[in-house]
Amino acid sequence: MSEAATLEHGEILGVEPAESPLTPESWGKLGMWSFLAGDAMSFGALLAAYGALRYSSAPAGPNAWPVPGHVLGIPMTAGMTFLLICSSVTMVRALSAIRHGDTTGLRNNLLLTVLGGLVFLGCQGYEWTKLMLEGVSVTGNPFGNPLFGTTFFVLTGFHGCHVFGGVVYLACICAQGMRGRYTATSNNPVEIVGLYWHFVDLVWILVFTFVYLL
Amino acid sequence: MTTHAEPNYNKIFWWLLALTIIEVGITYTGMPKVVTASLLISTALAKAALVALFFMHLRFESVTLGLIAVTPLVLCVFLLFMLMPDSNPFHRLETASPGNEAAAVE
Numbered sequence: 001m002s003e004a005a006t007l008e009h010g011e012i013l014g015v016e017p018a019e020s021p022l023t024p025e026s027w028g029k030l031g032m033w034s035f036l037a038g039d040a041m042s043f044g045a046l047l048a049a050y051g052a053l054r055y056s057s058a059p060a061g062p063n064a065w066p067v068p069g070h071v072l073g074i075p076m077t078a079g080m081t082f083l084l085i086c087s088s089v090t091m092v093r094a095l096s097a098i099r100h101g102d103t104t105g106l107r108n109n110l111l112l113t114v115l116g117g118l119v120f121l122g123c124q125g126y127e128w129t130k131l132m133l134e135g136v137s138v139t140g141n142p143f144g145n146p147l148f149g150t151t152f153f154v155l156t157g158f159h160g161c162h163v164f165g166g167v168v169y170l171a172c173i174c175a176q177g178m179r180g181r182y183t184a185t186s187n188n189p190v191e192i193v194g195l196y197w198h199f200v201d202l203v204w205i206l207v208f209t210f211v212y213l214l
Numbered sequence: 215m216t217t218h219a220e221p222n223y224n225k226i227f228w229w230l231l232a233l234t235i236i237e238v239g240i241t242y243t244g245m246p247k248v249v250t251a252s253l254l255i256s257t258a259l260a261k262a263a264l265v266a267l268f269f270m271h272l273r274f275e276s277v278t279l280g281l282i283a284v285t286p287l288v289l290c291v292f293l294l295f296m297l298m299p300d301s302n303p304f305h306r307l308e309t310a311s312p313g314n315e316a317a318a319v320e
Contacts, residue, residue, distance in 0.1 A: 033282045044290035051294070052301035069241060078238045085230045088269050092223050198269040202262050209258035213241050214251055 032192045036199045039162075043203050046158060047210055050151045057145045066143040068212050071136070072152075073127060080123045081208050087116030088201045091194045101184035103177060110174040113197065117167040124160050128153070152211060159207055162200050169193055221268045233261050 057065040068074075090112040097105025131152075135142040141149040173193045176182065182190055237257045240250055267273040272283055 030279075033279055037282050037286050040286035041289060044286055044293060048290060048293045048297055052297040055301040074238065074241065078234060081234055082231065085227065085234070088265065089223055089227045092269055096220060096223075195270055198265055201269070202265045205261045205265065206258055209237065209254050213237060213254050 026188050026192075028188055028192050029195070032195050036195065039199070040203075043158070043206070046151075046155050047206065050155060050210065053147050053151060057147065062144065064144045066141070066145070066148055068214070071131075071143050071148075072212050073130075074212055076123060076127065077208060077212050080120055081204060083116050083120050083123075084201045084204050087113045087120075088198050090116065091197050095187070095190050095194050098177070098182050098187045098190055099184060103180065103182070106177045106182065106190065107174060110170055110177060114167055114170050114174060117163050117170065117197075121160060121163055121167070124156065124163075128156075155207055155211055159200070159203055162203070166193075166197050166200050169196060221273070223268070226264055226268045230261055230264055233257050233264075237261075 054065050057063065090109045094106050094109035094113065097103075097109060131149075136149045136152070138150050138153050140146050170193055173189055177190070237254060240253050240257070243250070245253075266283065272280060
């Protein structure tokens with residue numbers, strides 16, 4: 001047991017009432033994990049469809065699947081991956097801070113996480129605009145198979161919606177934190193928003209590999 | 215709140231960064247496609263596992279949460295097998311029989 005989890009008197013800190021035998025911590029955490037499992041299936045289905053369509057596309061000719069590295073900007077998206085990893089680190093630091101009763105640390109780290117998400121969305125907006133100006137769209141692709149454009153925009157768009165949702169969710173939790181809603185003993189919502197944000201990071205790691213690098 | 219020793223988040227961050235650099239580096243090595251794909255998928259799964267185990271604290275959670283987290287992974291593997299008949303390149307080759315080249319391109 002960590003130092004943060006014990007009081008001077010040895011009493012266990014932050015154990016909110018046991019609400020469920022499945023997750024003794026809280027229903028909220030169980031709910032978020034269940035949601036994430038369902039959401040993972042949505043991303044899994046999209047990635048599987050992407051793989052199936054790409055694998056069965058013509059090997060050569062005008063309908064061939066373009067090499068992603070020739071169309072998409074790998075260095076910039078590698079930077080976006082780095083950014084999401086950094087934002088995950090600030091998220092765990094926010095949780096660690098509030099578990100130590102540091103509300104300023106919570107606020108600063110949550111704001112940095114929100115900033116990371118916003119910069120990520122800005123980079124994605126730039127990438128989408130660049131591709132659309134080159135003629136890539138949901139229904140067309142001048143570099144080869146039109147399904148490349150369809151799958152790219154659907155997959156990255158679905159993920160982008162999650163990032164946007166995460167930024168709003170984080171901002172709400174940050175605002176609550178600034179009002180003193182969370183303490184060292186009561187901070188379950190911070191852990192739950194963290195689960196969501198790390199999931200968004202985890203999915204991007206897979207999207208980056210399958211859509212951009214492979 | 216889970217009561218467990220806090221993992222070394224900086225160490226996880228450096229691992230994730232190193233694996234990302236290795237991943238991008240692999241794409242520039244010009245290795246055979248199968249080797250590149252295997253290495254990239256392995257690296258991505260390692261990164262995903264690091265995020266899930268340490269940032270999402272799955273390493274310290276109950277077995278129930280672990281099962282909830284693993285379920286979609288298992289279902290996605292089933293999904294890949296279910297999609298195989300439609301994504302089989304042999305199907306593409308079969309359609310490329312003489313007199314049916316247009317179908318092969320589509």
